[in-house]
Structure formats: C-alpha cells, structure tokens
Amino acid sequence: MRRATPLALLLAVGCLLASCSDSREPPSGNRLEPLAEPAVDGQGVEPVEPAPPLAEGGPRLIVSNKGVVLPVLGPAGDAFRVVTPCGNEVAASGTPLTSIDVVIDPGHGGEETGAVGPGGLREKDLNLVVAAHAARSLQAQDVSVLLTRRADYRMTLAARGLVVEAIRPKVFVSIHHNAGATQPSPVGPGTEVYHQHASAESKRLSGLVYEDVKGYLAKARNVAWVAAERPGVVARVGASGNDYYGVLRRTQGTPAALIESAFISNRAEEALLQRRDVQKAEGEAIARGIVRYLRSPEPGSGFVAPFSSSAPAGRGGGAKSCQDPTL
Template sequence: MPDRFHPLVAVLAVVVPLALVLGTVPAGAVGNGNGEDGVVAASIVRGPDNVLLPVVGEFAGSTVVSSTCGREVVYEGGTPVHAGGDNAIDVVLDPGHGGPEPGAVGANGLTERDLNLMVTFHAKLALEELGHSVVLTRHRDLHMPIRQRTAIVRALDPRAFVSIHHNGGAVKRSDTPGTEAFHQVDQPESQRLAGLLFEEVQAVFADYWVPWVRTYHQGVSARLRESRTDTYGVLRMTRGVPAAIVEGLYLSNPPEAELLALPEIQQAEGQAIARAVHRFLTTSDPGSGFKEPFHDPHTTGTGTARGCVDRTYTDPVEIVTGFTADEYASLVSTARAMGRSPDWLIRFGVYTLKFLGDLPGAAPTTELAEVDRPDAYGPNAVPVVWDQAEQVVLVRMAEAYDLTRTQVQKLGATLMVFLANLPPTLNDRSSDTP
C-alpha cells in the first residue's frame, strides 16, 4: 500500500493492536444513533406497507433510518411525515405489543396484540371525525421495540401520546371495571391525560355488567423505578410530550375477554379513548381516579428488539475499488494470512475505521487533505457487497472523511494491511513483558 497513507492510518491504528481489533469489532456491527432514550431522529418518513421510519440523518448523500426493529439501515424513498406548522400532529396512538409479543391472551383466544390494534383504529377514526390529526405507531401486526415507538413520538412531537393496552393477571373481584391508566411521574399534563382516559374508558365499560376483576392499581398512577423514573419505557422515553398508557380491561378474565371480543365493544372503547383525548386537547378538565405513585421496577421483558427480523428496505449494493498490482498483492497476501477473502478484509477495515474513531479520547474524524485522499482506481478491481445495515457504516465513514464510498473501501484496505504488518511488539500483546 502507498506510504503516503501511513500517517493517517498510524494515528488510528497504533491505539489498538490488531489482535484486540479482531476480537472486538463484530463482523456485522454497525454503530447506532441511539442514546439512552433510544433512537435519535429529527423526522419521520413513511416506508413500505405504511411503516413509520425515524430518519437518523443524511450521510454522503444517503438517508439512514431506524428500521422497525430499531436498527440503522440505508433507505432511499418514503414519504415525509411532516410534524410542524400547518401539518402539526395532534395525537400519536400506539397499539401495544405486536408480532411475536401477543401480550395478554384471553381464554377465547383473543390476543391483546390484535385487540389493541382494532381499538386503536376506532380511536383514530373518531379523533379524525373530531378534527384532529392522528398518526399510529403501527398499522398492522408488527414487531416494534419500545425504543422505535418512542423515537416516532419524539420526532413528531404531538400534543398527546396514548399507548393502548389491555391487562392480564388480576383475580380480585370488583364491582366496577378494573381500568388502569399510567402517567409520567411529576408531569401534570400527562397525569391529566391519564385521568381523562381512565374516566372515559371505565365509564363506557360500566354500562355493562360482568364479573369484573381488578388489582390495587385500578385508577390512575405513576409506576416508578427505584431512581424515581418511570418504569414504562413508553413514558420514560417520551418526556416532553404529554403521554399516558391506558389498560382497558382484563383479557385474562374470561367474561371480560368475551365482552372485548364484540366488535361494538371495541368500537365503543376506541370512541371513549377519542373522547378523552379530545377533552384533553380542548378543555381544562382534570380527569379523575388519581392515586399516589408506587415503586415497581419489574416489567414483562417485552418491547425489546430481541428476535426482531427486519424486512429488506434497500437492496444490497456492490461497490468496486481498484488497486495497483502492488496494492492488490499486499491485500491478497494479508487476507490469505488471516484466512479471509480480500472483500472481507476491506469490509472489516471500514468497520475498524469506525471502531477506532469511536474509541474514548480519539480525535474527531475530519476531511482529509488532498494529498491523503486515497486513489481508488487501478487495474485490479475488488467488489464488495453491502447489505442495507452494512451500508450505514460505509456512508458514515464517507461523510466523516468527505470521501466516496469507493475511497472509504480503499482506506479500510490500507488500514488492515498496515495493521497486519506492524512489528510484532506492537501487534501482539502476548509479547509484552511484565
């Protein structure tokens, strides 16, 4: 590889020996724009099958979005979902669970996953008839992690957010429906929204008589972790937006499950949710059913990306980089010594560029001087195929160094050849003496 690339790769590479890089950088890992509160996105596009995809950013002319599984992928196209000015979103409704996470299941086979969606459809229709703009986090049976749902909410910044659920587990008999609503801790508007949801939803069920069940949490409260933050991620990660969870009835109670299976009941519940949200947006009504916050950090463990399988949003792309005869010989011999192919070594080199640049204390990546920009042309062409997730690290590095994707591949190849040929005392920690 040309000596003029060595100053750049040496600054990156001398920090970590090759053995550590090979043991640390996952072959398929792509860095995310995810912070403690999940996906960081400023806008939303509507993708295939009406799915909402938070836009993480634009990198080297490519759009990076968060997939429905919460993974960064390159995706071109989609219709922007505007959230400002005259197109501001009034309400985001979230049908809880979905995909392999059914939630509560009734003795009649009714799943919370499907029931939540049907009730949400009715709530959306009723709210739109009242003149409000409404967006749903999902429109079909779909595995969607909580972090993805909350990213949609934060990017759209609606006037209200409601996550619609139904309960399971209660056995204590009750004279009234065991409806529950949860709000964000120390957030008066969230508490008011939850109070109105409880008021309207319990009232619509109270017109019927079945042997109800409840728990101590019947009513409106905040459920907290030991740190006095919200236990529920959909509330904790949507601070700044008035948000609430409503748990209509107990699917685990057979009589209530039979009631909830009736289409007219699903419609009535959806309309009750819509009335509550409408009152929240248009009045100062306080709601009712309030209780003191309680500490309970335990959750069911659902709402994660575990086992989530993404659809293909973007076809794989093939990027070809050219090498001189000497460069190609160095690349091939290095790959052979590692038991790998040249294209694998190039891809791994691009991942390593990002890995080293992300190390604590690493200098920020900057645009390269003209003399250090890789010449990505030559008579020996090596194609590298990148899937929709792998493309993310490629375009991020292209943006960071102001290079083409072809040049980034050349830089990654240069780095790996350089690392592999470092003196043994630098490249093998096992040779260090105590």
Template sequence: MNKKKIIGLICFILLIGLGPMPLLTIGASETVKIGTDHLNIREGPGLSYPVVQKAQKGEEYPFLSEKQEWIEIQLDNGKKGWVANWLVSKKQGTTNSSTQSQSTSNKAIVMDDGLRIRKGPGTEYQVIGTANKGDSFAVLSTNGNWVQLDTSFGVGWASTDYVQLKNTATKNLEDTRSSGTVTSNVLNIRSTPSLNGSIIGKLSAGDTITILSQSNGWTEISYSGTKAWVSSQYVQTDSTPDQSNKQSENVSTQSDKKGKGTVTATTLVVRNTGSLNGKSIGSVTKGQSFTILEEVNNWAKIEFKKDTYGWVASWYLDTSSQNGNLSSKQVLKDSTVTILHDGTNIRKSANTSSSVVQRANEGEAFKVISVQNDWYEIQLSNGGKGFIAGWIVSVNGSAPSIDKSSSTNNLKNKNIVIDPGHGGRDNGTTGASGTNEKSLTLKTAQLLSDKLKATGANVILTRSSDSYIPLSSRVYASHYHNADAFISIHYDSINDRSVRGLTTYYYHSYQKALAADVHSSIASQSRLKNRDYRFGDYYVLRENKNRAILLELGYLSNPSEEILVTTKQFQEVVTNGILQGLVKHFK
C-alpha cells in the first residue's frame, strides 16, 4: 500500500470517529403529515440535494430528526429523506406550541344545556349541533378560548368557558386556585410581596386574575408565565373553585343565548367596548339585573343607565331562565351606525346588486330604522331611507352587530400563507415584562389558521413550532403555494415605552389594497391606536411576487399594551379582524 493510500485511509477513519453533526431528534412515535401535493423528498436537508421521491398531500411518514428548517423522515422503501418543514406538519410532537398540540385533557364535560358546537373557533362560525349539560366529548386540541371536540355531529369547536376539561392536572389546579377581580383603577404587579419589589406590570379595575396564594396582605398571581404579587387590599376574591363551576353552568354561551343577566361580582366595571382595553364608563353592583343586548367573546352589551349602553364581562352575569326575544322596537331604540370607509355605498334595497342612492364617508353616522338580514335600514339626511351592509359599519346603541358569516365563503379554496415572525434562535423583540415575540406570533398565527381553515381556505404556516426559518424560505412558501395572500405576523417595540398601536406594511402597489382592507378591519375591531398602513421595506414583502402584508399588532415595549395583546380576548378579537379583512378583500 503506497503512502497516499495510507494517508487516505487514516483520514477516513478519523471522519468516521467524528461522526455527523448532531440533529434534533424526537421520539419515533412522532409522524410528519405532508401539507401539499407533489412535495419533493430530497436526499439531504436543502434545496440543492437531489429529489429521491415525491409525496402527496395527506400522506404521513415517521419523523426521524430535524435540522434547521428541514425534517428527516423514514420512507416506505427503508430509505430516508428530507422535507421542508414549512410544507408539512408534525403530529404528537414535543416542540409544537401548546395551543396547537394534542390537549393534555382527554375529555371535555359540557357544563350547560344548549351549548352550541361550531364549525370553527369563533362565534361567527356555523353551528353544527348543540350539546347538553353532562355530555362528554374527546378533546382534540385547544386554541385560545376554544377547544376542538370529536362530537357526534363531527369535529367542532366550543368555548372553553362552558366545558370542564377532565384530567388530573386540571383537577389539581381547580383545587388549589381561585379567581379574583381588581378593584383599583391601577394596580401595580410586583416581583416580590413587598412595596420594595420592582413593578413588572399593571392591572386595571375589573381585570380578572388567577389567585395562586394569599399571605400577609399580598396575593400571588401568574403573570407572563412567572409568579408575581399584588396587594390583597385591591383584590376582590370571587368564589371558591366549586362555586365558580356552579356559577358558570348558568352563564350563557357567547352570542348564543340572550336574555337577562344578574351581576354576581361585588362591583363590575362597565366599558365602552367589549375589551379590557375599553374605557371605564361606569359600574354596576351585585344583584342588579340587565337585559343582555349582545354577547361577543365573553363580553355582554347592556343598557346600564337610561339610554346609556356599555360592555361588561359576561362571566360575572348570572342569566335568568326567562330568555325571551327582544322586540325589534326595543333593540333599535336610539341606535346609529357609523361609516368606516370613504365612498361606502348606501343602496335602495338590502342587497349588493341594488342601485346606489348615496355614498357616505368615514365618520358619518345614520339612525337605524330596522334590520333586514345582514343589512341596516337607515334614515338619510334628505329624509329618505336606504340600506347599508352591516358588516362594513360599526353600530352604536342597542342594535345588534352584524358579522356576515356567510361572506366567509369568499375564502373557500384561497391559498393563505401565514408567517409567524421570528422563531428558533431568532426571538424577535422581548416585551417590557419578558414576553417573547416569537412565541406570541406563533400563538396568533395558530388561532388565525384554525379560523381560516374553518372557512374552507387552504392554510399554510411557514412554521408551526419554535423553529428558525430563513426569510428566503418564507417567501419561497408564498411562491410555491401561489399564495392569494401572505400574512406576516409581528409585534412591535421601541425605546419609548409610551408608544403604542397597530401598523400594517406593504411594499409593492399590488399589495396595498390587501393592507388597507386587513388594517381597517383590525383597527375597527381591536380598538388599538391606529398608526395606519404604509410602505415598508421588508424582505418578505419586497421579494414576494404575491399579495403580502406585514402586521405589527401592538407594542410589547409598552407595558400596558403588552398585558393587553397577550390576553385571550385580544387574540380572539385581532384574529377575527384579520379574518374579516381577508373576507372583505376577496369579496
């Protein structure tokens, strides 16, 4: 053997000893589901490797390992291959977000008669059946305020407020925790149970908290994933866990049961909007009863003073058994609609093919005469009458809001790519109290994904776990799937902690209309400060050949806004806003 061969052999042995670079490996029970037709399975983790096989949408393969944005799978022929993780989804994984992974609770017990099971995670979705108190269903997943169930009507969604999740972990939590209501206008959240503890956040009057423990005048709570403390002096303990369950059995489901409600909290704040971000406009006390005019996302609209309307948290209303329908005259008393966009059409009759009798601009208000299907009949300034679509205006007074759920048909078969910003080694920004942007964007994206899927849209997530995805790969997903819309989700940050609000960005002129429609819808529903939609030089927009926008859904650097955007209520509202903005755009 000559000298060159000996040297070559030694090098080969050394290479074997070093072995391959370590990969993220997860249990063999995990599988990978293909998310698109004709997906290339490659020899290695990259687009430069040759294609060894093609896979079809819905096929599943055993998961072997993961390297950056590529997943190694086991093929049927005994060989191995690699697929791009933004084109597949993992099942029974350990790296997926808790909101998307299999729920730890295997059963959900219905706590009220007449609970409506819906097609998607939101009150705007079609009801596929009703369940009664005591019914038990297998839990498939949870997402925000919603739980996905395997029912006799098919797979559907129900509000987590009206089911009891049965497992040991849940039972232990219920046994050791109670809830409370903040009674101070501003309550400091501190790192330790002392006035010397650093302030890490703030709460407002009417906010609800989960109480972990109480001692020496201080209440221990959970805040942004860590334990924190507030003064017990400004916390009203609501009830024991058992009492809470009994109380919630009588609370009506969101937008499903309307009637009278009796206040169960000692003092309940009334807000101008159905959100913790709404301005306090008054208060009601325990024992007072009100007619529930509307219920949306756990908030109830009531007339708390003569001709004065506001919103209260519906979980502090005990509904009476007399749920009679409101008369049309009572519901429409002193109600007006406000125009949200310049050039809005007012039509002769209640349909989009009717002739236009007048056009109105943003901010104009009209008195409501009647409601016909999804349209408001309004009084014009010239004494005449006209009709306006209920889903393109905001309503003031006691008239019901209109959310045209049937219009979501506009999204059927649309290819929507949702891009949760950052991930993996890229944390994004960190909030004033420690919120990671990468985790929050994924949470928002997953809830939005479930809502869009329920409309029949084809939804692709650029990442479904805490993984790093290069910007080029995110744009590639948009092009590969020929996206009808690409939505990149982010949360903002700046050194000035007083800055807050919503901003939407586009780069190309063909992206501007999508930005305008989605932005206006989110702004009208979320009540975030409107920072408008504008040009933005971002890679995922600039290099994107399709309609693409980038959303900055509030400032994590603003302590109060950080608290707001991390709530389930905000996540529900903001994803509804994005959904309705897409519906409007594709109408």
C-alpha cells in the first residue's frame, strides 16, 4: 500500500473541481425548491452517541480508489474495516493517510441539498466547490489538506466527526451557506462563523477566517446584503451547555470553525455566489484565514457574545435513509 502523496491529493482535488462543475445543474428560475428552514442552517442533533473505537497501531484513515474518505476500525483480511459516510461498518481497501494539517468539510451532500436559492443554486454544490478551491489554495501554500467528502453524496455528522478524530488535524473548517434572513444588513455581508464555546484556539481560528471571508465579500459593489440576528463570530450552546452544532461538538480537541459565508436565499447574494470567480476567491479567503491561524499569532475579530438556543436549526446530518456512495 502506498501513501497518498501531496500530488495525488492535489490531483484528487482537481478531479473534484472538474466533476462538480460538470455535474452542476444550470440554475433554473423554473425549478424552485424549498429553502432550508428556519433561519440558521442546521447541524444541531444532540446528544452525541458514542463513536465506534478507531484502529490503534495501524492506519486510522484511508481514501478509497473512488476517493471516499473512510475512518478505519481495524484490519479485515487484506483490507480494512471502515465506517462509511452513512455510518455503516464495512470492509474496504484504499490508500492510508497518516498526517493531515487541515480537514475541510463541505456541508450537506446527496439528497441533503442544504439551502436552495431562489435561482436554484444548491448549497451542497456551492459548499463543495468552495471547499475544493480552499483545499487547492492551502496545498499551494504547503499545507496538507483533506476534504471530508469529495463528491455529491450524503454524509452523517457523526462520520464527519470521525474523520477528524481519525486524523487529528491542526484545523477543521466546515463550509456552509446560509438561508432565511430577510432583514437588510447594517454591517455589509451577514457572514457568521461559529466556534467551539470552550476553545480559545477555535475562537481565534474563527475570527481569522471571518476577517478574510467577510473582507473579501465586502468588496462586492451594490449587493443588497441581508443578516440574521447575530452576524459575526459566535459560540452557540444547546440545552446541555455543550456546543450546539454537531460538527463543532464532535470535533472537540481540534480547533474548529463552521462558516456560513453568505445568504444563498437572498437573490442578490445568490447571484454573487453563482459566479465562479467569487467561488474561487471565497475558497482562497477561507484558506488565507486558516494559514494566518497556523502561521501567525493574530487574534482575529468580529466576536459577538455567545448565546444559548435549542431551537431547531435546519435539517439533516443523521443516518436515516442515507445511501452510501460506491466505495
């Protein structure tokens, strides 16, 4: 078994960029789909059920020949016993990964579209393209990076968390785009970045990513931005007092950020987000924030007071009716 080289990973990301461009349906004004609801995008499925124990001593993560990232539970003959994106335990083979600096998580996938804009732009597709651009930019700066999903398929929050637990990166960033807000924003882009409530490093990472993404978006002229109640960098805790968002709760121990860059549900912002140059620049902005986190002591900014809310925030993330991709 060979290890994946940085070049191999780069090529994988290149394929990803090509495939997701090809598979994207053209935005259609006729095919309206319901928006994710309510205002803030999902991920809140409490509590955390115990994860299966990962392999000790051998590889803890493999990438299958089809590019699917699979946490390893142990050996299975010549192959490995792995956890699939839907959380099933199966035998699979692939290339072991042992060390990664950054894990980027494109939110949603497959039947779980996430938010859908009035012009038909689907959050799952946008998240994946932006994530791939962020990954390519990080690799160009000698930062090794792994995407939790590299194509259009469902993946549970538990499986995303398990990828992080398996490889223990220096940084985890989950990429989302928001829906629901209709109020004109008094602060320009209504970018939100959520951090782990008890982690100063997660907060600093989030503040740096916020600066770069909001700073980039704010350069766009004549955009009628909207914002929800708390634009900025914030911790949201649930009824238990723990982080509300599953991908932040399940990655504790690794500095993590969940970014809602802009509102796909706002026609003006959707039009901006549909542009390939904007998608690329947004990914590069996320990468800049991550690199500043890794290589500088800068504190970040945009922090607002933490809040507690158990109100449901969007849909998805569970294993119900989840269909795994071909491994």
